[in-house]
Every structure is written in C-alpha cells, then in structure tokens.
C-alpha cells in the first residue's frame with residue numbers, strides 16, 4: 133500500500149497532465165476489484181485523494197512566524213514549515229478581498245468583481261463589470277469545482293466577498309460553513325465598526341445567524357466548528373477541502389486575558405531594534421540573502437530612541453498584544469493539526485499557510501471614527517470606549533499597532549498593506565503534505581509565486597477540471613500557474629523569465645517580470661511616477677533604477693498596458709490616499725544619518741573653561 137501511495141504521490145506532482153486520468157484509473161480499478169471480489173475491502177484501501185487545508189491569516193506579515201524570523205512563537209505553523217517547504221517570493225494582493233477573490237476563483241480581480249474593495253470603490257468604477265465589490269457570477273470557485281469532483285468543502289472565518297443570498301459561502305461551493313461575511317469586527321460579539329454598519333453578519337450552513345454561539349471567541353469558535361464539520365463526515369471515504377480564513381490577527385486586537393502578556397516589556401526597545409533582530413535571523417535561516425538591506429523606516433515615523441519611556445511602553449504593548457493574537461491563532465491551528473493526527477487524517481492532508489496581504493499600517497480606527505461630531509465618531513467613542521491599556525483585548529477595546537509595527541511585520545520589505553511596494557503584497561508561504569517532494573524543511577527563494585496559482589494547483593491535485601463556460605459565457609482565464617512541478621522538486625519556479633504578474637488596487641500598481649519590478653504609487657508613499665527596482669539585490673526597494681534603465685521601464689510598461697487592456701482595468705478617479713500629503717510631514721532625503729539627531733550628542737565644554745561651583 134505504501135508503495136502505491138508513494139507512486140501516486142510522485143505521479144501527482146511529477147506528471148501534472150496525467151493526474152486526473154490516473155485518479156480515474158485508480159477509481160475504476162477499485163470499482164472493478166470490489167465487483168469481482170466483494171470480500172476484499174478495496175474501496176477502503178484505494179489511495180484516496182489528499183485532504184486540503186488552507187490556513188489564511190488576516191493581515192499577518194511576512195516575518196511574523198518563527199519560521200520566517202519572528203520572535204513571536206508559532207510552533208504549530210513552524211511544524212508545518214519543518215515538514216514542508218517555505219517560499220520567500222510569494223505574492224498576494226495589497227488588500228483582503230482582492231486576494232481572497234484570486235485565491236478562490238483563480239481569476240484577475242478586475243474580472244472577478246474585486247477590482248476594488250467594496251468599501252473603496254471609486255465613483256467612476258461604480259456599476260462597472262469587475263467592480264461589483266463581491267465575487268461575481270462571471271467566475272466559478274475552487275470549492276464549487278472541488279465539491280463537484282467529490283470533495284467535502286468546509287469554510288470557517290472571514291468571507292468578505294458578498295452578503296446577498298447568491299453570494300454567501302453556501303452559494304459559492306461550501307457544503308458547510310461558519311462565516312463572518314464582513315471585512316472584520318469584534319472577536320467577542322456581533323458589534324461591528326460604525327454607526328452605519330453596527331452589526332456584523334454571520335452565516336452558518338447558508339443561514340444568516342440571529343446571534344452567536346455561547347462562549348464565542350472568533351478564533352476558537354472557528355476551529356471548533358471546523359473540527360465538527362470534519363468529524364461529521366469522517367470515514368465516509370471522501371476527502372475534504374477546508375478553507376480556514378481566520379479573522380486573526382486583524383485589528384481590533386481582541387484576545388483572552390491569558391494571551392495578552394506573553395512578551396512583557398519585550399517591545400519597549402522599539403521597532404528599529406526588532407526589525408534588525410528579525411532581519412538577522414532571516415539571514416541566519418536563509419530566508420533572506422546575507423547582503424539584504426532593511427527598507428527605509430517610513431519617513432514620518434520617529435526613531436524610537438527619541439520616545440519617552442511611557443510612550444515606549446504604551447506603543448510596545450500594542451505590539452505585545454499583536455504578538456498574542458498571532459500566538460493564539462497558532463495555538464488553534466495546533467488544535468486542528470492535533471485533531472487530524474488523532475483521527476488519522478494528518479498524513480494525507482496538504483496544508484497551505486499564508487497571510488492575505490501586507491501587515492496593516494493604516495490607522496483603521498481613525499477611519500472608522502471619522503470627523504468629530506459625526507454619528508460614526510459618537511459611535512466610536514461609545515462602542516470602542518475601552519481605551520485603558522489594562523482593558524486592551526476586552527470587548528469594546530480597539531487596538532491596532534500602527535505603521536511602525538506593521539513595518540516590523542513586513543521585515544525587510546518596504547511599506548505595508550494597501551500599497552504596491554513589496555511590503556504591501558508579498559507574504560510568507562508554507563506548503564506541506566503529500567504533494568511536497570522537496571527536502572523537508574527546505575526554503576525556496578528562487579521561485580516566484582502568486583496566490584492565483586493555488587486554484588490550478590489544487591484542481592490538479594484533485595483531478596478536477598476548470599470549465600470552458602460559466603453560466604453560458606466563456607470562462608475567464610485562470611491567471612495562475614500550477615505549482616505541481618515546483619512542489620515535486622522538478623523546477624524552482626512556476627514562472628519563466630517571460631511570464632509576468634501585475635497588480636492594481638486603489639490606484640497603486642505594479643508589474644513584475646523576472647527580477648524586475650515596475651511600481652507606481654500615489655504620493656506621499658510613492659512619487660506618482662513609475663519607479664523601477666531589481667529585486668534580486670534590492671528586496672527593500674531602496675534603489676530606483678528607472679533613470680538608469682529606461683529601456684527596461686518601457687518593456688515593463690508595455691506589459692502593464694497589456695494587462696490593463698486584457699483585464700479591463702479602470703483606474704479610480706477618487707482614492708483613499710487623498711489628503712495624505714497634507715496630513716503627513718514632508719519626506720526628507722533618504723540618507724544615512726539624516727536628519728541629524730543633535731540631542732543625541734552630549735555637549736562637552738572645553739576643559740580649561742570648566743570649574744566647580746563657587747561656595
């Protein structure tokens with residue numbers, strides 16, 4: 133049996149095109165055997181397609197897991213890294229629902245309805261195809277196709293791709309679900325962000341919930357529900373696909389008390405120190421090459437050494453809470469792993485673990501509260517009133533860690549969520565389980581991968597087919613590339629130097645081909661000009677080479693134009709970056725030692741002019 137399984141595994145990963153035929157051959161062989169000799173339990177022994185678990189962490193940054201250089205303790209996700217493979221050049225999108233739309237439909241955001249986030253659709257995008265703000269019906273979904281091919285399909289956690297009955301998880305291919313339909317909210321109860329949207333919407337198995345279960349805590353309840361779903365069908369011979377879309381560690385940082393103080397005073401030392409420590413560990417581990425530079429600290433952030441101890445303590449405590457959010461989530465991932473081991477499913481389960489976008493550096497609470505005197509401001513001051521640091525984590529507290537710690541989460545990259553720099557959309561990726569034939573615990577730094585690759589990869593694993601038409605129309609193309617050969621260790625990247633990837637959300641845009649990346653960002657984060665970077669030696673995007681390589685700029689611009697044409701991109705006429713140039717201080721030139729911190733230096737008077745006080 134072991135040999136057959138091994139053979140199936142290597143065939144599955146080695147010869148992508150043959151996989152579905154092989155699976156059907158095995159199924160037919162099993163059926164014939166059971167017809168001919170019913171005494172032999174052929175069905176039970178037949179090699180079963182693997183289970184698939186996607187662990188998606190909301191707003192977790194590239195360097196936040198121990199296996200990617202963090203001091204945050206994530207032993208359970210790290211155990212998957214030890215048994216599987218880590219990738220250091222994996223891209224999502226720069227924000228939540230666009231990433232999720234590509235994960236679950238395999239198609240471009242500008243086609244599938246998440247060309248912008250629902251919350252930020254610009255006036256000129258309203259009502260246009262591709263900008264519905266939900267996963268539209270031009271596309272089909274990964275769970276739908278897996279379900280059709282005989283998988284059980286389960287979802288727990290955050291959906292964020294539509295709330296109407298035809299758009300909820302149950303309508304998009306999930307057989308069982310327990311889902312938060314909104315982009316975020318309380319972890320303790322149904323209260324949501326603003327007076328305009330006071331309550332979060334949840335579904336369970338396709339019904340809208342009137343209230344949440346007893347003893348609800350998001351991360352724990354999602355895990356309990358999933359374990360129940362798995363157990364309810366365990367032993368029926370069908371594999372399962374589980375989409376575990378944790379709300380954690382998205383703000384507000386709501387956390388049980390015993391998870392809040394596990395890094396006591398550890399972050400008082402400030403963001404620069406923690407960034408440097410993480411980068412050093414990444415270099416030791418081989419996550420980053422030895423000559424990697426750290427990105428510039430965002431120009432408007434202070435050097436932590438100028439802060440008063442009280443400020444160091446309060447700001448450090450925010451990061452401590454964030455670390456607790458990640459550790460608590462990891463604990464519940466561990467509960468799932470342990471359960472799968474207990475019921476004998478772990479060895480036949482593929483795990484795919486990653487964060488959905490760059491870490492959150494924008495002050496979401498300020499956006500929620502809005503202008504003083506307005507109803508949302510009043511709502512925020514009442515509903516999110518638990519401001520004392522001792523209450524942080526409780527219901528009605530609102531803590532987000534701010535741009536300084538978001539940059540720590542994205543070490544060594546530049547910027548964070550919402551932006552087109554690497555810090556906006558590059559994330560940590562772990563893949564483990566029976567499809568991985570690369571050395572256990574290895575790190576792939578060569579291949580560059582995209583979240584849209586997951587759909588073709590998993591369809592191949594399941595032997596499922598992408599349809600030619602959807603609802604009577606030609607199916608939009610899958611934009612990703614299967615990882616089968618990469619996971620088999622037969623090649624290092626699913627992409628050649630000719631392939632390219634492009635992104636646009638909120639007007640910020642980027643295109644990457646080979647090691648070259650062309651990037652356009654709104655001021656004050658970018659220059660509102662195309663900037664060119666060579667990521668091979670400059671992952672921190674410190675050195676704009678556009679003036680030096682005008683031909684390369686032209687080449688990549690042509691690819692960008694092709695993307696705009698092919699995927700019907702409508703650049704927004706209003707963006708959430710408006711007014712930011714006025715709000716934030718001017719940028720100073722990025723030079724070491726500038727601006728000079730005069731107060732760092734002790735004044736020493738000439739010796740011959742010094743004297744003791746007179747009596």
Ligand SMILES: [Ca+2]
Pocket residue numbers: 190191227228382488489
């Ligand atoms: Ca997110």
